[in-house]
Structure formats: structure tokens, C-alpha cells
Amino acid sequence: MMKVLVTGAAGFIGFYVTLDLLKKGHEVVGLDNLNDYYDPALKRARLAEIERFCAEQSVLEAFEFVEIDIADRAETQALFDAQAFDRVIHLAAQAGVRYSIENPHAYVDSNLVGFVNILEGCRHQKTAHLVYASSSSVYGMNTKIPFSTDDRVDFPISLYAATKKSNELMAHTYSHLYGIPTTGLRFFTVYGPWGRPDMAYFSFTRKILAGETIDVFNHGQMERDFTYIDDIVEGVVRVMDHIPVMHQSDITTAQAPYKIYNIGNNQPITLQRFIQAIEAATGKKSIQNQLPMQAGDVPRTYADVSDLMADVGFKPATEIEAGIEHFVRWYRDFYQA
Numbered sequence: 001m002m003k004v005l006v007t008g009a010a011g012f013i014g015f016y017v018t019l020d021l022l023k024k025g026h027e028v029v030g031l032d033n034l035n036d037y038y039d040p041a042l043k044r045a046r047l048a049e050i051e052r053f054c055a056e057q058s059v060l061e062a063f064e065f066v067e068i069d070i071a072d073r074a075e076t077q078a079l080f081d082a083q084a085f086d087r088v089i090h091l092a093a094q095a096g097v098r099y100s101i102e103n104p105h106a107y108v109d110s111n112l113v114g115f116v117n118i119l120e121g122c123r124h125q126k127t128a129h130l131v132y133a134s135s136s137s138v139y140g141m142n143t144k145i146p147f148s149t150d151d152r153v154d155f156p157i158s159l160y161a162a163t164k165k166s167n168e169l170m171a172h173t174y175s176h177l178y179g180i181p182t183t184g185l186r187f188f189t190v191y192g193p194w195g196r197p198d199m200a201y202f203s204f205t206r207k208i209l210a211g212e213t214i215d216v217f218n219h220g221q222m223e224r225d226f227t228y229i230d231d232i233v234e235g236v237v238r239v240m241d242h243i244p245v246m247h248q249s250d251i252t253t254a255q256a257p258y259k260i261y262n263i264g265n266n267q268p269i270t271l272q273r274f275i276q277a278i279e280a281a282t283g284k285k286s287i288q289n290q291l292p293m294q295a296g297d298v299p300r301t302y303a304d305v306s307d308l309m310a311d312v313g314f315k316p317a318t319e320i321e322a323g324i325e326h327f328v329r330w331y332r333d334f335y336q337a
């Protein structure tokens with residue numbers, strides 16, 4: 001059994017990854033700064049849920065929560081000095097595309113400074129595998145579909161995407177220089193129970209239930225590879241055990257134990273179909289305000305997951321209608337809506 005550092009453990013994906021690792025018998029140190037980008041009460045409720053699980057299973061000592069801001073170099077270093085980790089799953093980040101237009105510095109602090117602090121911790125500990133979250137947003141407005149990890153991703157259209165692409169470059173550098181195995185995961189629009197209130201499915205559900213109008217950008221013609229949370233967790237945990245070996249690609253002689261995977265549903269659907277799934281699950285019709293495309297948004301995402309399938313024998317497959325039904329059921333229960 002391993003001791004795993006999960007950063008962003010009070011976040012949506014980190015919460016589920018933590019629970020899954022605990023279920024598999026691992027020890028988890030969950031790190032988060034509980035910032036108020038969205039309601040910290042939801043983050044605390046996720047932590048309470050983890051603690052409830054540990055109490056039920058009599059494994060309270062298997063989970064430790066540390067409230068640390070990864071942008072704080074001294075605090076992050078002190079954690080790595082105090083504890084040794086077999087694996088690091090780095091999910092803490094300033095997420096969201098639109099907010100990067102409003103508050104660019106939050107992205108620099110958490111996603112660039114914070115990322116280097118995590119890399120440095122792994123470097124000094126010689127961590128056996130660092131798995132970190134990248135994003136489908138690195139593909140920007142690429143026209144070739146599906147998006148492959150072999151495609152060029154040099155044209156980000158939001159600072160968020162630029163920081164995620166930067167993470168991949170920094171990880172490659174550390175893999176090459178210090179031999180730290182790193183795997184970057186480009187997640188494609190993740191949704192599910194305990195999800196993120198800043199994402200469209202969350203506000204759509206709230207507003208449809210309340211009979212309020214929803215803003216539909218690009219007239220609902222955007223396509224997204226919506227990926228259910230359970231599929232993301234399965235991918236993350238399988239990848240954790242698949243450590244990249246030293247190799248070089250066709251276009252460089254630089255050797256590095258470095259890998260990037262897409263984790264997406266491989267089945268893009270229109271925003272309108274997504275809304276219909278929410279309508280079906282809530283039993284209510286939406287009132288829509290049609291709007292043009294927003295700055296920083298991409299028209300379509302579509303993951304090529306052949307590498308993931310070849311290396312870890314898994315690809316996401318949850319149907320949108322089933323996933324949304326789980327989300328809406330959780331939402332009604334959690335918010336008594």
C-alpha cells in the first residue's frame with residue numbers, strides 16, 4: 001500500500017480520487033488551501049464526506065488533511081521535508097477558463113508558482129511518479145479532430161490554457177533533468193455529483209429547477225466531450241500505477257520519463273443535447289437566452305483516447321443522460337432543491 005499526496009483534495013476531482021485511493025487501502029495526505037473561488041462550504045462538505053467514509057471504515061489514520069497554499073514555497077517545502085510520498089497526484093490549480101480573463105494573477109500563483117513548488121518537492125524526494133492535471137483547453141481552436149496528444153498545442157486562447165501547457169513543459173524539463181517520472185492528464189469537461197458550481201451544468205440545473213432563464217452561449221452549438229467523474233477517477237488511478245520510462249520522441253534527442261494522455265469521453269455532444277439531459281433529469285423545460293460565443297471559449301472538444309486505452313486498458317464510456325441523472329439526484333439532495 002502506498003502513501004499518496006493528493007493536492008486539491010477538497011476540490012471536485014481530488015475528492016473522488018482521495019476516496020478511491022482510500023477504498024483501495026492506500027494512505028492519503030490531502031492538500032488544499034480551501035480558497036473561495038467557489039463556495040468553500042462545498043469544499044468543507046467534501047472533506048467531511050471523506051472523514052465520514054474513514055470513520056465508517058475504521059481507517060481514520062489513513063487520511064490526513066493539510067491546509068497549505070502551494071504558491072507558498074516555504075509551506076510546500078516544509079510538507080515535503082516532513083513526509084515522504086510514494087506518489088503525488090497534483091490536482092490543485094486555479095481552474096476555469098473565463099475567470100482567467102478577470103483574475104490572471106490567480107493562475108500565475110497557483111498554476112505556475114505552485115506547480116514549480118510541487119516539482120521541486122518531487123525533485124528533492126525523488127518521487128516515483130508525479131501525475132498532474134492538464135486540460136483539453138491546451139488544444140485551443142485546433143481544427144483537426146479528434147484531438148490527439150501528438151497534435152501541436154502552441155496556440156492557447158486563454159491564460160488558463162497557457163498555464164496548463166506550461167505545466168507540461170515544466171514537467172518535461174524536470175523529467176529530463178532529474179529523471180522524475182511525470183504523467184500529465186488532459187481532462188475533458190468533467191461533470192458529476194459534488195461537482196464545480198462555476199461550471200455550466202451546475203448553474204443550468206439550479207436555474208432550470210428554479211424556473212429561471214439560462215444563458216446559452218454560441219446558441220448551444222458548442223460541442224463538448226463531457227466526461228463523467230467516475231471515468232476520470234478510473235483513468236487517474238490506473239495511470240498512477242503506469243510509470244513512464246525514460247524514452248525520447250521522434251523529434252528530439254532529449255530523454256525523459258514523461259507522458260501525456262487525454263482523458264475524455266471520446267463522444268462529443270452539443271450543448272443543446274446536454275441541456276436536454278438536464279431537462280429530462282429535472283423533469284422541467286429550460287428557458288433559454290441565446291448568446292454569442294464568449295472570449296476564451298472553444299467551439300469543440302473531442303478526445304482521442306487511443307494512447308490511454310493502449311497503455312492502461314481503459315477509456316471513459318458513461319452516457320451523458322446517465323451521468324446527468326446522477327448529478328441532478330445529488331444536487332436535489334444536497335441543496336434540498
Ligand SMILES: NC(=O)c1ccc[n+]([C@@H]2O[C@H](COP(=O)([O-])OP(=O)(O)OC[C@H]3O[C@@H](n4cnc5c(N)ncnc54)[C@H](O)[C@@H]3O)[C@@H](O)[C@H]2O)c1
Pocket residue numbers: 007008009010011012013014031032033034035043068069070071090091092093094095096109110114133134135136186187188189190191196
Ligand atoms: N473539472 C474539469 O472539467 C477539468 C477539466 C480540465 C482540467 N481540470 C483540472 O483538474 C484539476 C482539478 O479540477 P477540479 O475540477 O477538481 O477543480 P476544483 O477547483 O474543484 O479543485 C481544485 C482544488 O484546488 C485547490 N487549490 C487551488 N489553488 C490552490 C493553491 N494555490 N494551493 C492549494 N490548493 C489550491 C482549490 O481550493 C480546489 O479545492 C485542476 O488542475 C483543473 O485545472 C479540470
